[in-house]
Amino acid sequence: MMTNNSLKISLLTLILTGSVSLNVLAQSSRLQYADKQYELANYRLAADEYAKSYAVKQDYATARKAAQSLDAIYAYSESYGWWKKAVSYAGEATKEDYAALVKAGYRSVQNYNPTDDLRGSTYGAGDFEEFSAPKATQVAYRVYELKAMEGVNSNSSDYSMTGAKSGVQYFASNRGEGGQAKKSGVRFDAKGSKFSRNYFKSDGKNYYGIYAKAVGSDAKKVTVEGFELYHLADPQPMANGKMIFTATPNKLKKRDQVIYPGVFYGTFDAASNTVKDVKAFPYNQTNAFAVISPRVDEEQKRVYFSSNRPGGQGGYDLYYVTYDAELKFSEPVNLGSGINSPANERDGFRYGNEFYFASDRKGGFGGLDVYTALLEGNAFGTVSNMGQPINSVADDFGFIKYGATEAYLGSDRVGGIGFDDLYMVAWADRSLKIMVVDAAGNSIKAGTNLQLLEGTKSTDITSVGDKELVNMTKKSSTYTFVASRPGYFTQKLTATLANDQEEIILKMAEIPYGIEVYQAVIYYDFDKDFLRELSKEKLNEIMSFMAKHPELNLVIESHTDSRASDKYNQKLSERRAKVVSKYLEENGIRGERVSSAWFSESRLVNDCGDGVPCPPSKHQQNRRSELKLVAFPDQSKSYELPSGATPADFASREFVIKWFEKK
Known part of the structure; x- marks a missing residue:
């Protein structure tokens, strides 16, 4: 017989079991939903769902999927935190996980050092050389600074600015009501799979649209008629009254279909701010690949674009087509391996013989960097990273130049007011x-x-x-x-x-190697090798001069008079040389700056040789050490110009001697 307490316990167990089962079911359902969104390239939605799932149950697989989703839309500042969570599961984390962590660190953290992130693992920074600090080549551009475009940027995403033709500039934005936008998929990840018109409004933002901004006026949204298009971006007004742009068409036939963006063009009526008679670019194939970021070169009658169509170098490649007055387009031409890489390239634009584009290839500063190459005919020179301040650890893209002092850039670098911001490049005429x-x-x-x-x-x-x-x-x-x-x-x-x-x-002045700039003589008592006080005073002066001029060495040549044997005098002159060297060394002059020689009685200064009667004063003249300061003694060494000297002071050997004499 079941008591009331037993009944309560049984019911509670049933309720708890049911709750746990429902939670497990909800968790499983959410993960399945997140996985499906990832497969459909809805990476932002997938990342949000993985994050919600991880909050309920923390595990390696969910953290890794969240990180991968964010990497797919270049949201490295967010994926970095998720990769740190993933590698915290030491028994499950792989080398590929650590590689992704290091990559995200370099792409989102200023002056990133991977040492701390790799501590405790079996890997070092050298194991991930493909993700390293940028070593960008500086190029010949007189970049001065970047200025955020006030009155244009919003708390949303703004990018793809054009020049101020006819006083109006055009750009893309997903501005609207709500909070600041997250990275929502309009670059390489813009596959546009959507299930309702509100698909991208989960964060309170609109689809991307084209805006026109006249000087002194607020930005106004451009209306596009004829097609049901979403995520309009990359506007390119043309002199013939046309406008080319990127958009994602509404061609969904079933819920799980993926639709890629393509290039479209139509007649632009500036008075009504409307694009009419819209046509699709003939090389769109929105169920198979994307065609994005058109850039018009009206001088050469070309349209550059980016696509992940089959047959490229990998990822998104840059192509061009030519066009005629009726906008009939030639077959696409791939720009080749000189420009394209296994990574992604977009935003190809020519100004004069300068070609610009954005890429997330290895060796850059961040996710997307701006690169340039000289263009001669159809051949491209060496590709160079434009360096800072054009590039940063964030995404920098959409660089476009309209004159020697007019250029624009899109970037999600730190310090902006929205997700992506527009910057004007201020060029210094330096x-x-x-x-x-x-x-x-x-x-x-x-x-x-x-x-x-x-x-x-x-x-x-x-x-x-x-x-x-x-x-x-x-x-x-x-x-x-x-x-x-x-x-x-x-x-x-x-x-x-x-x-x-x-x-x-x-x-620059030539070095007058080995020039003698100073001479002095000190004397000794008969048959002695000690230094007199006057000799010490003279040596002190020399040491002071040598301390001020490291380019000077001292040569000591010691002698005797003719009294005593040659053998005895040889030893005596040697001792006299050594006593000078010892005194200098004891007072701070290094031995390598002093050289000594001794000559016994072989270099008398008078005729008081062996057997010649001479007064003591003449013998004294021979008991001596000759001291010679030699400038720049080592011909294998480079010297700095002496302190206080100018190249003119060393224009000739005579000038050198005079300069040292003054000192």
């Missing part, structure tokens, strides 16, 4: 020329090693051209320029680059 000349004014720059010092940082600029150097310096900042060349004094010049046009002249 020039910086470095000249290296000898004492006669002849150029000797070729073969001279040049260094640029900024604080404790030293940069080799030997092979860097004057234009490239501008991009490595900032106006109003102070730098030290160092020139070194075999056989010449190392020259340093510290300068504050206060002007837009600066000329740095490094004048």
